[in-house]
Amino acid sequence: MSSKGFPARGQDRASLIAQLRTLKHKDVPWQEGRVFAYIYDPGPEAMALVHEAFDLFLTENGLDPTAFPSVLALERAIIDMAADLAGGDDQTVGNFTSGGTESILLSVKAARDRARTLRTTPGRPELILPETAHAAFFKACQYFDIEPIVTPVDADSFRARPDAIAEAITANTILIAASAPSYAHGVIDPIEAIGEIALAHQLPFHVDACMGGMYLPFVGEGIPPFDLRVPGVTQLSMDFHKWGYAAKGASCILYRSAELRRHQIFAWSGWTGYSVVNPTVLSTRGAGPMAACWAILKHLGREGYESMVGACQAASRRLQDGIEAIPGLYCLGSSDCNLFSFASDSINVFTLAEDMRARGWYIQPQFGFGPSPANVHLSVGHHNVNQVEPFLTDLNLAACALSGSGPVPDSAALPAGMAGMSPGSLFEHMASMAGTEGNELPDRMDGINGLLNGLPHASRDALLAEFVNRLYSRQG
Ligand SMILES: Cc1ncc(COP(=O)(O)O)c(C=O)c1O
Structure with missing residues (x-):
């Protein structure tokens, strides 16, 4: 982004659009169908209609x-x-x-x-x-x-x-x-x-x-x-x-x-x-x-949605079967559709998610809560269906590379003294562990997520709110 503060003079359209495009460079690569959350992409033809109508x-x-x-x-x-x-x-x-x-x-x-x-x-x-x-x-x-x-x-x-x-x-x-x-x-x-x-x-x-x-x-x-x-x-x-x-x-x-x-x-x-x-x-x-x-809604109609949902159901089934076949990984609960999550008792799934990110995929870490242990979530959309096999190949490689590394730590593994810290000092401590000042996005989240997973959710929420309060600051 160019200079800070309110601009003295207007800039031309081409330069502004170029700046907007550049801004996206660190975003997750959704256009290739490698992102399994946040994105709902119906393909180029339907997307063009959405743009025009909007x-x-x-x-x-x-x-x-x-x-x-x-x-x-x-x-x-x-x-x-x-x-x-x-x-x-x-x-x-x-x-x-x-x-x-x-x-x-x-x-x-x-x-x-x-x-x-x-x-x-x-x-x-x-x-x-x-x-x-x-x-x-x-x-x-x-x-x-x-x-x-x-x-x-x-x-x-x-x-x-x-x-x-x-x-x-x-x-x-x-x-x-x-x-x-x-x-x-x-x-x-x-x-x-x-x-x-x-x-x-x-x-x-x-x-x-x-x-x-x-x-x-x-x-x-x-x-x-x-x-x-x-x-x-x-x-x-x-x-x-x-x-x-x-x-x-x-x-x-x-x-x-x-x-x-x-x-x-x-x-x-x-x-x-x-x-x-x-x-x-x-x-x-x-x-x-x-x-x-x-x-x-009018463009796709029942037929259009049925065909997309059919493809997503098949892709989700294949993904869950493929994940269950990877040593150490298992799916949680009884998914009825194209949303599901997997966990592991032998591999740190937060590290696995980060390693997958390094390979160009996005899957979503979720903290343990109630009967659900620390896990990784996938939402499988129309845009993901052609990526199922390449995803499983990479997940298998990433999981094998982590084999024997141990699961996401639980609260017992919190470093001494951390459990008793105030939210402010806990935040400073965790930010320094992640190598940031606490107002930028860290390169990797698995270490922080592992620590947060071990905290009671009220302490976790206080820290996350503190982080977001600093993140939306004027220094970024
Ligand atoms: C079941 C369920 N309810 C509510 C919401 C909140 O929706 P939104 O993010 O559009 O506010 C979500 C978001 O994923 C959801 O999955």
Whole structure:
């Protein structure tokens, strides 16, 4: 990047675009299909359509549907397609949001405010979550002052346990949540059984189908009912910017009825400006993600998604079989789809992930938590399907090179004195171990990840927040 501070003079287009391209040089090489997380690439033809549609609506504002009826029409059409896919009926309502996290925040806020209106909960509102639920629910709890009540999952399959959920219900429960599927291990929770519990206690039930909403309907045989067709499911999040292959900034939250959605909407005319009526968190809303989403859903249609999902399912199966065949590696839980993770009792999988990165691949380290040991996650998309065999060859070589090196250390292996350090000194200590000042990205993360893995999650979270607070500094 050229000089710091606000530019005195404007620069020409070619130079700026060249600078933007240069900025990407250290990014993971997603274009070659060697990245197994974060990326949802439908191929050049569909991508060109996404670009064009996004560009066409770059400037319109979703803030005011009376000024931009086109944006309202796009949102309605997208929600209609989503509700159809998720087994909704004429009563189903929903909104387009910027991502899974926003969809989840809205659902939890709506449930909290609905509970407040309908009855007085004697204490702090509570949200029941299996331990495999996405962190976005915990974020919602922090933002909206709700107590997360975490329930154990089955230690082998990593599926939520309905009995544990039923036991966790109290007079303060405002919502139950479960995943279809969970991010970490690709496991679909027993939605029908949890739906029965929600119905029996007249509680709302959110299915997090952020990953599954645009994937599971196209798998065909073998997928248990998970969506609005299931009695007791009242709200469901599904992302288009994942397996819908839309541009980023595209998700939705669906409700069984407008009555459930009512408490999501913010209206305020008590100030000197225009009346603000927002169905979602954002007020000014870019219409580009909506136009791009509408276009890709219409372009691929059921047939297009079925063919992509078929290829991803086959690639995922082959990858899991191939990984299980590598000495020392094993897959975790019972993945139902194209998300899965693997661990090892004899190899440090965080080091393996870094060594794979050096070979040009990206796979995602995940800390141990609950029944899930330190592991590496893969999300397998359309763009990865041609890379399965080269990936397995390199993974085998990298794993053999590490053979006998020992697993990711646990808390017992923390250097003396570290466990008792304050977050500030712990941070300095770990940054110096990584050879950084703490405000740059280290070259390798495996050493730091190994240490973080050994800490209780609250200490880990304090350190990670400290790191990010320094990373987004002005010195970089
Ligand atoms: C199951 C699940 N829920 C929610 C989210 C959050 O979505 P986003 O990153 O779009 O906010 C994710 C993200 O991967 C997810 O996998």
